[in-house]
Amino acid sequence: MVLRKHTSEQAKTGTSQNQYSDKLLENLPRLSDLLKREPIQVEKLVAEAIRTKGVRKILSELDKVLKGLGDVALDLLSSLAIGRHVLIMGPVGVGKTTLAETIAEILAIADPPYIEVACHSHMTATELTGDIDIAVALQAGLDHPLAFIPGPLVLAHGRILILDEINRLNPYSQAALLQALQEHYVYIRGFRIRSDFLVIATSNPAEYSGVYELSEALADRMKVIEINYPDREVLRGILEWKSNALLEHLGVKVPDFLVELTTNFVTLLVQDSNIEVGPSIRSAIFALANAMSRAWLEGREPSINDLKVELVENMVSTIRGNFSSEQEKKEYLLKKFDEALIIAKRSYKR
């Protein structure tokens, strides 16, 4: 919208394309500004935000996005308020990333309130810190807005830094992160840039998806919050709510029985000792929605078989356990589905 407004202005006044891009450049930080940065006590900002918003308000806002995570959210808030970095750990798709983002958004200690990094194993330290573009620096000087491309560690100053899947961070990038955490400065080619931020990291429990272990010094700076699967009733609520939200624009609603059936299926898998890596709530939501939308496409009522196919297809890649082959896993899941069906039928008869 801003863009369109500007072009009409441009047509009127006849400003050149160049000036337009200069305007955009003005919004970028210059190295000299970054070097002048003052320390920010981010934990104070968080505490202040909690105080002005009130705990209840925060929790009720969170409840609009995630259910059953109130206690976990308070654990998160309390450690941010004392300046302790957090690592949220839990199985796939239980809302780790969403929790981190939502809490950061609600606190809104800066604009934007958080910087998010999706960590991957080939990340270099400079991808985190940022770097000087020598070519630009030589032509336009070090202080040209494009001469320095700040990385997330620099951008996160005064904010929350969300490091998604931190277990994928290799030791080199871990070391760059560690340095920023302990010194509150980021070093780029000899320049020292102040950066204060609080980290919310997420990770799947290391034994199955951990590419890298956290270094001792880094681990010592983090507290671990574990998220587990929600209780059956809460889970049921989440499945119903989120799958219907996905289907809203199609004008269909998931039948109660299918929600019940999916809930049973997920619960059975969570409790199963043969399974090491449990089911994902996200997959369950999508399985429900997919089964519905397929039936909708074909202009018919959704069947139990639609759901069976979708659930097994969606889950087979996330679940890991005591299986000798993919085929065996698939058959196992099909068997579990039938069990879930029997239980659901029984409870519906009553």
Add this chain to the structure above:
Amino acid sequence: MVETELPLDPISLINQVLEHVYEYLSSDSRVIRPGSIRSYEAAAADIYFRILLEQGNLDEDKLREIITRVGIQNLLLSVETQNPEEKKLILEEAFEYALNRVLRGFDEFAKQGHAPKKRELEQKQATGDRASSGTGQLRARSRTGSERRPGERGEEETDLNVLTSSVSEDVSLSGLRQGQAMYSGRTASLRTTGEIVNTQVEEVSMNDEMEQMISTIYEAFYGGVGTVNFMNLAQLINMFVRYDANIIKKVQVLKKLEKYLRGYGLVGQTTYTKLTQGDKKILEEFRRRTRGYSSDMAQMKVMKFVGSDRYPTYVVNMREFKFGDSYSNIDLYKTAINISRKSLMGKMITSRDIVVKEYANVKSIDLVLCLDVSGSMRELSWGMQKIDIAKDAVSKYVQFLTNTNDKLALILFNFRADVLWTLHQVKKYWKYMLYLLSYVYAGGGTNLAHALERAREVLSKSKSSAKHIVCVTDGRTVNAQLCIREVMRLRRQGATVSTIAIGENSDDDLLMKISRMGGGLFIKISNIHDLSKALIIDKLHFL
């Protein structure tokens, strides 16, 4: 007595609980490390703040639950147990024990039969409490609490009520401040629980030192324009231990890092440890052959900048080398000539080429080897990476030195230099040396001056009268001027410096200058396969 006791405030309650948790963990044999002070401080502040967030909806069970959960959240990554799977369980036990001690008094807890280590703890009580009587009022209070007769226990409940009512105030700014100060300010609150602080002092200073090291490393790492962000093995290891740590420690660290290195593709397939005996033979044969080929075409040039009378000793006799002879008795000058002549001809060196002088005294040298691990060492030479050949040569060198009393340190340098291991007697530690060596990889720039500076650091702790440095490099270094200055400093310390130049790209002028000023040898080899010979020639020249 009852009247004189102050009501229990939440901060001191939390501190007492954590103190007992620490006590429990330190006396438990399943625990390797009871946790860092940072994590206890954070736990105290976090628990306090978390209780405030409850806004008064708190009974004893909830209180216990929060203290335990938030406490464990903060300690989990810092505490180390023998079996990682037991860690959470042990922590839960520790909190249960601590909470029972603080909230109920020890006697009742023991009666319930929950104390898994009752006898041990009672002993601790008897001896330890006397020792820690200086830790102030908090401690004194908890002790009177535990020694109280059963009839008086009702008073504990009042304490708890005071506690819950005092935290039921809304989240107030003063509360927030207090919580924050506890952690980030590291103020008095936790210090008063002297025991934790005292026993942890060492660890803290260790940590500080480590932090300092890491930051130094990084300052240099991102310091200059045009650096290549590539850490050498020594730099990586030294992020986790002191650079001058015992070599066994370094091996332990490397074992932990091993899988990361693998994940990064930095470890070649041919690490010595993983080879079977048969593989080794084949590899040896292959290497022998490639070395043989190269020797025909290779050239070795030895320049000497030191007189044979550098170490005046009384020569009793002269004869050919016999097995079992001490290397300190070898006539350097004659032997070097023999060996260099033979190696120029590409012939095997035999014991006959080594001339032994029988000296009146025997010496050992402190040797520092600076090995270039810059990116150019990744180039292939006769189908093998130069770095692998260099590693092979150094391992031969190490094996050669096992017959002496010499100490050897290895410094790796690319854009920066780091000590892979500091001075250790080769005879005793060669196995560790070979292990560390097998993981060395190459990449990055070349900075010889830094290597020399590090060598000086290492040698400053040497007590030996003979100190010698060998630099192996195949390229041009940054900071040539600084190299010269470092060599002068080294000379003043009484050390000698030799250089070995590999291949065509080396900065021979500089290296020769270094050797001349360093009073050592300059050895130019056109082929890296001759490195092991060059190293041994250098060694035989210096005692």
